[in-house]
Amino acid sequence: MLRIRAMTAQDVPLGMRLKDLAGWNQTEADWRRLLVLEPAGCFVAEWDGRPVATTCVSVFPPVGWVSMVLVDPPVRGRGIATRLMEHGLAYLDGRGVPTVRLDATALGRPVYERLGFAAEYEVARWEGFAGGGPAPAGESMPSAAHNHASRAAPVRAATVRERCSCARHHPGIAPVGAGDAAAVAALDAAATGADRSRLLDLLRQEQPDAMKALTRAPPDVWRAAAGESTPSAALGGYSWVRPGSRAMQIGPVAALDDESGRALADAALCACAGRTVFVDIPVPNLAAMLWAESRGLRVQRRFTRMRRGRPAPDQPLRIWAGFGPEKG
Numbered sequence: 001m002l003r004i005r006a007m008t009a010q011d012v013p014l015g016m017r018l019k020d021l022a023g024w025n026q027t028e029a030d031w032r033r034l035l036v037l038e039p040a041g042c043f044v045a046e047w048d049g050r051p052v053a054t055t056c057v058s059v060f061p062p063v064g065w066v067s068m069v070l071v072d073p074p075v076r077g078r079g080i081a082t083r084l085m086e087h088g089l090a091y092l093d094g095r096g097v098p099t100v101r102l103d104a105t106a107l108g109r110p111v112y113e114r115l116g117f118a119a120e121y122e123v124a125r126w127e128g129f130a131g132g133g134p135a136p137a138g139e140s141m142p143s144a145a146h147n148h149a150s151r152a153a154p155v156r157a158a159t160v161r162e163r164c165s166c167a168r169h170h171p172g173i174a175p176v177g178a179g180d181a182a183a184v185a186a187l188d189a190a191a192t193g194a195d196r197s198r199l200l201d202l203l204r205q206e207q208p209d210a211m212k213a214l215t216r217a218p219p220d221v222w223r224a225a226a227g228e229s230t231p232s233a234a235l236g237g238y239s240w241v242r243p244g245s246r247a248m249q250i251g252p253v254a255a256l257d258d259e260s261g262r263a264l265a266d267a268a269l270c271a272c273a274g275r276t277v278f279v280d281i282p283v284p285n286l287a288a289m290l291w292a293e294s295r296g297l298r299v300q301r302r303f304t305r306m307r308r309g310r311p312a313p314d315q316p317l318r319i320w321a322g323f324g325p326e327k328g
């Protein structure tokens with residue numbers, strides 16, 4: 001007998017157990033953020049009174065984002081994910097959301113197709129060891145084989161971290177101040193086709209220094225403005241990184257041009273030096289895919305970005321890293 005009820009903070013351990021069984025990267029903070037974003041939009045399914053499955057939806061106007069569709073392995077194939085999805089979609093209909101999106105795993109895709117979702121594009125999850133920032137001219141980047149060796153040898157990782165000089169990064173990269181928040185949200189909305197300002201505010205509150213903005217200006221302007229706050233009018237992109245249960249997750253990273261995207265992605269990688277990283281990159285963004293390859297990362301898996309309802313144009317070429325499947 002199936003019953004669907006609201007998820008609460010007390011269900012976070014259930015969510016953690018289910019996502020661990022699926023080998024996912026989320027932390028308790030990720031679950032709690034979903035509950036804060038949409039307290040009435042997170043659901044638990046109980047089978048004969050036992051909690052066995054979860055699904056969360058978030059509203060980033062005009063998009064409703066579906067995530068954390070997880071079913072306990074012993075009760076899969078009984079229609080539980082389908083029923084939870086129908087419940088979540090009815091909730092989003094009630095909120096008047098015209099577009100629903102998600103990043104599907106291979107297991108989830110057939111369930112969503114039967115519910116009317118269609119594929120938009122692929123998202124590649126790159127994985128690797130962050131050995132430092134971009135190599136100086138004449139120095140080759142660490143290879144994937146080298147990265148594995150580094151992972152097995154923490155001493156080597158420390159050595160690599162010492163080599164990482166963020167001074168090599170774009171001089172315009174700095175933590176996002178409150179005055180830049182609106183410009184960051186506007187750039188993110190243009191890239192993703194969704195207003196994620198509430199999410200971005202939460203991320204800045206959680207880790208104020210982890211969100212970085214890149215402002216574009218000629219070098220002489222940087223010298224003149226040293227020590228002063230940077231003008232948000234010239235914002236070229238932003239980035240965020242967060243700890244996951246298996247790896248540091250780089251993303252979101254959105255940029256107006258490839259040069260800004262590369263610089264922000266390198267700075268994010270540098271911020272994760274000495275750690276394993278995941279980066280979810282839309283496959284159409286060839287420049288970002290080539291960046292990941294050049295930095296010694298390798299594709300670990302793929303997701304399918306899917307949509308139901310009206311198109312909400314995003315710009316994958318400006319997305320250098322998605323947030324991750326739970327927020328797109």
Ligand SMILES: CC(C)(COP(=O)(O)OP(=O)(O)OC[C@H]1O[C@@H](n2cnc3c(N)ncnc32)[C@H](O)[C@@H]1OP(=O)(O)O)[C@@H](O)C(=O)NCCC(=O)NCCS
Binds near residue numbers: 081103104110
């Ligand atoms: C993907 C996942 C959520 C599906 O959950 P589920 O509850 O098994 O999904 P459903 O039962 O609704 O549908 C799955 C299959 O069961 C079938 N089914 C549905 N109702 C059924 C019933 N009453 N009896 C038997 N089979 C049934 C469906 O037709 C479907 O068949 P398929 O093999 O052709 O795909 C689950 O496999 C899971 O948690 N996987 C790991 C995490 C993951 O990848 N999540 C998706 C993220 S995008």
